[in-house]
Amino acid sequence: MSQNVEKKSSPVEFVGQVRSEMKKVTWPSRRETMVSTIAVFIMVTIASLFLYFADQIIAWAVRLIMSIGL
Numbered sequence: 001m002s003q004n005v006e007k008k009s010s011p012v013e014f015v016g017q018v019r020s021e022m023k024k025v026t027w028p029s030r031r032e033t034m035v036s037t038i039a040v041f042i043m044v045t046i047a048s049l050f051l052y053f054a055d056q057i058i059a060w061a062v063r064l065i066m067s068i069g070l
Contacts, residue, residue: 009017028036
């Protein structure tokens, strides 16, 4: 039976490893961030409008069904 044993690093080594990994990250440009943010706002608006109108239609249908049953 083999065990996966990893060597624990000191806090100083850990911070050094984190800094090393952070240098490898490709950060988005300001323009990419703005375009992504705008796209998110547009999609949230579209989704909220869809859900609002779907809710209104379902509420209307339920009221219609409930009034027939009376």
